[in-house]
Amino acid sequence: MYWYVTAVSSLFLLAAAFSVIFALYAWNRKPVPGSAAFSVFVLSVTCWVLIYLLQIVSGDLAAKLAWAKLQYLSISLIPASWLAFSLHYTNRKEWLTPKHWVLYMMIPLSTLIFVITNDSHQLVWVQINRINIGYLSYIKMVPGVWYWIAMLYLFGAFFAGSLMILTATRYEIASLVPQQALVLLVGLALPWFGGAFYILGMSTINLTPLSFALCAFVVARYPLNFRFLKRTPLKNHMVLNSLDDGVLVIDCNQVIVDANLAMTDVAQRPFSSIIGQQLSDIFPQVTENYDQLKEKTLDLDCEEGYTRCYEVKRSALLDWRKFASSEMLVFHDLSERKQLEALRDELTHSMVHDLRSPISNSLFALEMLRNGSLDNQDADSKQLVQLTYENTEKVLNLINNILDIGRLENGNIPVSLTAVSLAKLVDRVLSGHTPRAQAKDIIFVREIPTELPVAWADEKLIERVLQNIVDNSIKFSPVGGVIKVTAVLVDGHDIEKRRIHVTVVDEGPGLTPQSVETIFDKFVTGAEKESGNGLGLAFCQIALAAHNQKIWVDSKPGQGASFSFSLALPPQLPDDAYPQDEWPDTSADQSSANLLFSPSSPTW
Structure with missing residues (x-):
């Protein structure tokens, strides 16, 4: 029967040895939430295994009883350390206050x-x-009342901690396939x-x-996810590793927990x-724009000194329980496409620039004909020249828009920031569009508070922005419609974040x-026949981006x-700096100018 003694002793010693290894690795992974508490849990289990082995091999009854009592020192630490690990790991630190620790330790200390x-x-x-069995002897205790209370607390705390781990939204749990999840579930059931x-x-x-020692092995294998045991799902996924796109998996703390092999080229490491x-240590630009990363293009500088452009997409990664417990970032290389687009833009810019001179000369000749050389011509000839002049002017404006957009994108048009009176600017824009508004019986309504501060912008660029927006509103507004232009001060937490919001509302078909x-x-461009060339609003966005400002639209079909x-x-400058100039006390006839004006309320 010596083999029986050797087998039992070897089994317990092996379990104790592995438990010590797990405890040391858990301690070395202290950045992982709960790893320190898990180390205490495993060491307590290790002591329990060794003390119980000493109890078995001891021949004297008094010695066995002494070891039996000593093992409760380890047993008492197991429920509290397991709860501490589970609460830390699942981010429930509010349950680990000194007051809670007193409650957790009451039953163990009493035991x-x-x-x-x-x-x-x-x-x-x-x-x-x-009880004697061959060369081994055991002691069998008839339990008392407090024994059942202690066991109830031990397994109750273990059940509560296990339930928190199984329902955790951490990536180590989320990345498990159903077979691995079953192993984890069985491992947590072993002590029972x-x-x-x-x-x-x-x-x-x-x-x-x-059984607690085996449970510690399973927990170390999956929730703590030790590197010496880990085989990442993405690293061994042939489909993901065959992609040219880089794939990152990050947890709720923006720590990179997985990646495919293509990410080594993207990250250059x-x-x-x-x-x-941390994601911020490798891709700080991605972290800064993380909230807008549903689909965003970022320029990332590489170590070789050239720039590679990636389209970064962010999406939720569902686990086997259908929980969105981690997120995946996909880096799609757009460098080659960007180079082709740059060549195309350069070619377009050259062609448009070459067209500008002959069209300008043609427009100048038409203007001379229209202003002085057609006095003796009939009405049809004058109308033909006028029509040719207007269309040539539109082509020249289109060319100027294309060139200006290119210059703004390349930073070749300097933005000259000055104090801009929005009252005067809106006045000029609406007055310039009065003839077109008259043709459709459109009414302008202007609402700008007299105490509104001036804006800090390039006046010419912002005037063109407002002209483009008002032009679109007139184009799509119905006959007899109303176009309202408003400007309001939007307060922020500090003066540097305060902005003026300018809004143009029309009654068109909506978007x-x-x-x-x-x-x-x-x-x-839209599908409507009034749609233009698709450059006006693009210019607005680029011009405002040059000011570090934004433009947006709110619209629904049929609601303008x-x-x-x-x-x-x-x-x-304080809020009341540079107040808008007082509106002139003049009025305009609605039937002739399609403008509404009230001296007491500065509205058109």
Whole structure:
């Protein structure tokens, strides 16, 4: 029967050795939430295994009883350390205050006291029986009332912690495939089987410490996700590794927990130095724009000194429980496409620039004909020249728009920031569009508070922005419609974040959700016959971007459109600095000018 003694001893020693290894690795992974508490849990299990082994191999009954009492020192630490690990790991630190620790340790400390003083009250065990099996002897204790309370607390705390781990939204749990999840579930159930076998008399040896040691191995394998045991799903996924696009998986703390092999080219660093790093340490630009990363293009500088452009897309990564517990970033290389676009833009710019001179000369000749050389011509000839002049002027404006957009995108048009009176600017724009508004019986309504501060912008660029928006509103407004232009001061938490919002509202056909998403892109036009060349609103967006400002639209089909853009205030000036000039006390006849004006309320 010596082999039996050797087998049992070897089994317990092996479990203790592995438990020590897991405890050391958990301690070395202290940045992982709960790893320190897990180390205490594993060391407690290790002590329990070793002490129980010493209890088995001891020949003297008094020695066995001493080891039996000593093992409760380890047993008492297991529920509290397991709860601490589970609460840390699942980000429930509010349950780890000193007040809660007192509650967690009340039953374990009481158990230790009752074990030491059991002879006087027999609350932990009532009777001790010695059982001999071959060369081994065991002690079988008849449990008392407090024994059941202690076991209920031990397994109750273990159940609560296990439930928190299984429902955690951390990536280590989320990345498990169903088979791995089943292994984790079985591992967490092992202590229940070990305890049940012993309590029900199905096993003479108490398998509970062994089952806790095996449970520690499973928890170390999956929730703590030790690197020496880990094989990342993406690293071994042939489909993802065959992609040219880089793929990153990040947890809720923006720590990179997984990546495919293509990310080594994107990040310009080896795979081992990507995993476990903060996203901000590798891609700070991505972190700064993370909230807008549903679909965003970023320029990333590479170590070789050239720039590669990536389209970065962010999406939720669902686990086997359908929980969105982590997120995936896909880096699609747009460098080659950007180079082709740059060549195309350069060619277009050259062609348009070459067209500008002959068209300008033609326009000058037509203007001379229109102003002085057609006095003796008939009405049809004059109308033909006028029509030719207007269309040539439109072509020249189109060419100027294309050239200006290119210059703005390349930063070749300097933005000269000055104090701009929005009252005067809106007045000029609306007055310039009065003839077109008259033709459609459109009424302008202007609402700008007299106390509104001036804006800090390039006056010429912003005037062109407003002209383009008002021009579009007139174009799509119905006959007899109303176009309202407003400007309001939007307060921020500090003066540097305060903005003026200018809004133009019309009563046109409105925009579809798809059109709203692309309305500011170059060469994008609507399906209506009034649609232009798709450059006016693109110019507005680029011009405002040069001011570090934004433009947006709110619209639904059949409900008109509301175009708004923001403007900054002059730097380091109070709210009432540079008030708008008082409106002139004049009025315009509605029937002749289609303008409404009230001296008491500055509205057109």
